[in-house]
Amino acid sequence: MAVMKRSLSLRSRLAVVGLRLVNALSRLLGRGQGTVAGGRVGLRIDPSLLRHLAQDREVIVVSGTNGKTTTSAMLAAAWASPVAHNTTGANMMAGHVAALASNSAPRVVLETDEAWLDVVVAQVRPAVVVLLNLSRDQLDRATEVRALAQRWRDMVALSPDVTFVANASDPLVCFATELAAKVLYVAVPSAWHEDASACPKCAQPLTFAQRWSCSCGFAQPVAYSSVDQSGNIVVGDVAVPVETTLPGLFNRVNAAFAIVALQRVGEDQARVASRLSAVSVVQGRYGVRRWRERTLRLLLAKNPAGVAALLADLDSSGEIWVAINAQIADGRDPSWLYDAPFEWLAGRTVHCLGERRLDLATRLAIDGVDHRVIDDEETLATGSDTVTLIANYTTFQHWLAVSTPC
Amino acid sequence: MLTIGLLLPELLGTYGDSGNARVLAHRVRARSLPAEIVVMKVGESLPEADVYVLGGGEDGPQRLACDLLRASDLVRRVNDGAHLFAVCAGLQIIGTSFAVAGSDNFEGLGLIDAVTQRGQVRSVGDLALSVGDAVLVGFENHGGVTTLGEGVRPLGAVCRGRGNDGESDGVRTQHIWATYAHGPALAMNPWLADEILSAALGRELDPYVSVADRLHLARRQALGL
Numbered sequence: 001m002a003v004m005k006r007s008l009s010l011r012s013r014l015a016v017v018g019l020r021l022v023n024a025l026s027r028l029l030g031r032g033q034g035t036v037a038g039g040r041v042g043l044r045i046d047p048s049l050l051r052h053l054a055q056d057r058e059v060i061v062v063s064g065t066n067g068k069t070t071t072s073a074m075l076a077a078a079w080a081s082p083v084a085h086n087t088t089g090a091n092m093m094a095g096h097v098a099a100l101a102s103n104s105a106p107r108v109v110l111e112t113d114e115a116w117l118d119v120v121v122a123q124v125r126p127a128v129v130v131l132l133n134l135s136r137d138q139l140d141r142a143t144e145v146r147a148l149a150q151r152w153r154d155m156v157a158l159s160p161d162v163t164f165v166a167n168a169s170d171p172l173v174c175f176a177t178e179l180a181a182k183v184l185y186v187a188v189p190s191a192w193h194e195d196a197s198a199c200p201k202c203a204q205p206l207t208f209a210q211r212w213s214c215s216c217g218f219a220q221p222v223a224y225s226s227v228d229q230s231g232n233i234v235v236g237d238v239a240v241p242v243e244t245t246l247p248g249l250f251n252r253v254n255a256a257f258a259i260v261a262l263q264r265v266g267e268d269q270a271r272v273a274s275r276l277s278a279v280s281v282v283q284g285r286y287g288v289r290r291w292r293e294r295t296l297r298l299l300l301a302k303n304p305a306g307v308a309a310l311l312a313d314l315d316s317s318g319e320i321w322v323a324i325n326a327q328i329a330d331g332r333d334p335s336w337l338y339d340a341p342f343e344w345l346a347g348r349t350v351h352c353l354g355e356r357r358l359d360l361a362t363r364l365a366i367d368g369v370d371h372r373v374i375d376d377e378e379t380l381a382t383g384s385d386t387v388t389l390i391a392n393y394t395t396f397q398h399w400l401a402v403s404t405p406c
Numbered sequence: 407m408l409t410i411g412l413l414l415p416e417l418l419g420t421y422g423d424s425g426n427a428r429v430l431a432h433r434v435r436a437r438s439l440p441a442e443i444v445v446m447k448v449g450e451s452l453p454e455a456d457v458y459v460l461g462g463g464e465d466g467p468q469r470l471a472c473d474l475l476r477a478s479d480l481v482r483r484v485n486d487g488a489h490l491f492a493v494c495a496g497l498q499i500i501g502t503s504f505a506v507a508g509s510d511n512f513e514g515l516g517l518i519d520a521v522t523q524r525g526q527v528r529s530v531g532d533l534a535l536s537v538g539d540a541v542l543v544g545f546e547n548h549g550g551v552t553t554l555g556e557g558v559r560p561l562g563a564v565c566r567g568r569g570n571d572g573e574s575d576g577v578r579t580q581h582i583w584a585t586y587a588h589g590p591a592l593a594m595n596p597w598l599a600d601e602i603l604s605a606a607l608g609r610e611l612d613p614y615v616s617v618a619d620r621l622h623l624a625r626r627q628a629l630g631l
Contacts (some may be wrong), residue, residue: 136420144420144464197416198448203466205416205448332531333545335589338422359622362593365617366425367431373617 008052015046015100016053023098035086039094042101050093053100053147054124057084059108060168060261061124064132064167066306067254070246071132073156073282074113078275079267085109089283092116093123107265114148118155121162128261132254133190134172135305136336145172149200152176165261168223169210175200184260187211187223188253190305206389227256235259240269246286250309261316276383281405284396289403292381296321298399302330302392305338307340318386320345321374323353323395324360334359343367353377354395408434408441408607411455415481416448417471421547423461423493425590429618430457430491433599436614439607446455452478457489457500460496460589465507468495472514475499480516487605488614489581490517494548494588497576498522504550518577518584519555525568533587534629535575542575542595543625544587552586561585566629581605593618594625 008016017244019042026037044048060079062072069089076085084103086095091111100108112120114134121129126402129151136145149172157163160181167173168185177183199206199214206212213219225235229250233240244255262272281287289296297315301307314320326334334356342350342364350371352361357373374380391399411554412427425617427443434441444453448470461470469527484490486629490500498504499519503511510523533546542562552570554560554577560569561583569575576585583602585591592599596618 146464146466198467198470203417203470309548333421333589335421335423335425335545338428338590338593339419340426358617358624359594361617362621363425363590366428367594373620 001372002063005056006362009046011046012049012052013096015042015044015049018042019049019098019101023102025088026190035090035098036092036094038101038372039090039096039098041314043093048065048123049097050100050220051123051125052106052170053097057100057106057108058265059110059124059126059133060130060265061110061112061121061126062130062132062257063112063114064130064173065303066309067132067250067257068111070251070279070282070284071130071254071257072109072283074276074279075130075261077279078258078272079107079109079262079265079271080271081105083107083109086111090094093120096124106204114152118151121155121159126162128163128264129159129164130257130261131173131176132195133167134176136303136339143207143248146200149173149175153178156180156261156347163264165257165264167257168221169212171206171218171220172200174221174244177217183221184224184264186253186256186260187220187226189227189229189249194264216374219259226257227253233259235263235269240273240336242273245277245280246282248309248313250313284400289400290406291399291403292378294380294383294387295387295406296387296399298396299388300393300396300404301340301390304336304339304341305344307390311341311344315386315388319351319383320348321351321353321380321389322360322393323389324356325354325392325394325398326356326359326392328394337363342369345369351380353392408439408457408603409453409455410441410443411453412443412445413452413458413460414446414448414471414474415461417467417474418463418496420464421464421494421545423459423496423505423589423626426461426491426493426592427459429592429596429599430459430603433596434603434607434613436616437612438546439603441476445630446478448474449567452483454483454557455488457491457602459483460490460492462494462496462501468499468504469506469508469512471495472499473571476513476515482516484517487581489585489602491592491602492582492584493591494546494586497584497586498552500577500582500584501552502555517582518579519558520552520577521555522550522552523564525549525551529568529586530566532573532629533567533585534565534631535585535587536565537562537598540595540597541626541631542585542587542591542598543622543629544579544585544591544594545589546586547588547618548586550586554611565631587597596622605608 019038023038082105084105086099211220504522560574
């Protein structure tokens with residue numbers, strides 16, 4: 001167990017004791033990974049616990065709709081150790097205090113839910129905040145995306161000491177960081193503009209060419225770093241050679257954000273690049289797994305932009321399974337299936353799994369994509385083809401639990 | 407040829423709403439009849455169509471969409487007999503006025519005598535209505551309370567969720583179907599898609615069985631209806 005910081009007040013110490021006790025108990029009882037429950041108790045005892053635990057530590061906060069877990073893992077792996085990091089996907093305050101209470105490392109990476117970002121930034125006073133992107137995700141419970149961008153913008157205006165590393169190609173992110181005192185922009189290739197076709201400032205249509213712009217004058221800012229269509233990363237006019245083990249162009253983009261953020265806190269670029277190549281599996285994602293007689297490549301996608309990124313990089317051989325739930329953690333409304341470009345799967349056969357497999361099958365049917373509705377997943381237990389399994393949040397957790405690493 | 411006009415999807419398409427146009431086209435083609443989707447983007451004039459489809463959107467885009475449509479031929483065309491299916495913000499836009507960021511009574515298109523005000527709470531969750539013998543299942547996410555004028559008929563009576571006001575949902579005229587069930591409501595309710603298509607084509611449609619029928623049943627069962 002980590003040593004408690006001497007600078008903590010009695011109240012904070014008490015909160016940490018309570019937090020650890022609850023988490024030890026919940027692990028003992030086998031109830032989850034024991035972070036959120038304890039974190040809640042800690043915050044109940046000391047509502048300012050996160051601020052107290054983050055004091056005198058160098059913090060990088062990562063937020064955005066897609067890529068925050070992977071980018072956080074990259075940052076934690078490539079920053080000089082030791083690093084405290086909320087690794088269990090618990091990305092709201094309760095998860096943050098649990099991570100900080102169990103590890104007193106001087107450097108901290110906090111993956112942060114988009115809707116909690118303003119609260120968390122105000123509490124931890126980070127050195128760097130990475131803003132990856134902002135698109136529709138679980139709109140039944142999250143604030144609609146433009147309202148969220150406005151909250152980010154307010155947070156940025158209140159944070160003159162923070163350096164923001166922000167996505168220049170995402171108009172909603174740029175709207176948030178427009179007034180930032182310190183910001184480094186990363187320009188990235190992206191095909192999905194559905195949430196940003198109207199200008200965040202004046203609601204007139206945006207024009208997307210090499211750069212995006214609006215007739216009101218709001219336009220893509222000059223980038224400090226960029227990633228091209230081939231995944232080449234440039235930082236400050238210098239090409240940075242990085243080997244990433246994780247697949248996909250979007251992971252090259254995540255790597256670029258990590259490199260710029262770590263450079264900002266004084267890390268050596270070459271050392272960062274070599275450490276980044278060691279990141280191969282992030283919370284079970286991207287890993288090759290066994291289930292019954294099958295070999296599965298398990299991929300998480302929980303919103304249209306995430307699906308688009310995965311489908312653009314899909315293996316051309318093997319079976320495709322897509323598993324969709326609409327539980328609270330997934331967002332209870334699966335309407336987003338119609339914003340995801342599943343029509344790109346025309347010519348393949350999609351096995352539809354999960355509690356909302358009929359919603360998925362109906363979605364595929366209207367675009368003439370061949371599909372099979374799988375009411376009993378055991379019928380898929382045998383077969384020799386490798387499987388690419390795209391799952392949203394709770395179906396991903398299910399398949400992670402029933403499969404084993406290869 | 408049945409022409410489906412998808413209106414301003416970049417402004418009104420928050421929840422996969424363009425799926426409704428694709429469902430309509432798919433179900434026409436499934437009957438071996440030709441169908442096409444024409445899209446009106448910002449800055450373009452209203453295309454001719456047999457059925458227009460309006461989706462949902464956030465406040466800023468909703469205001470702009472309403473201004474653009476008010477300046478277009480949409481009202482005249484619908485009054486001349488074109489059909490219209492509208493969801494969520496689309497439902498509010500076709501009314502007399504609606505509450506939106508910056509205005510409590512923003513002028514709507516006035517196709518329907520209906521006023522939308524801000525509700526006490528946002529309504530987020532499953533929405534189900536009885537529409538004659540049929541059931542419409544869907545999902546709503548809005549903060550509006552819509553009051554229909556004297557003699558204006560709602561689409562159906564609410565069984566789950568809030569709809570217009572907790573009692574009824576949407577609007578139904580000879581040529582207009584509107585509901586708070588946002589997103590691809592027609593994907594989940596193939597009977598309603600066919601009702602609109604029959605009206606627009608002026609003929610009965612051959613039966614067409616698809617996985618959408620299973621989806622509709624499954625959602626009804628999930629809601630105990």
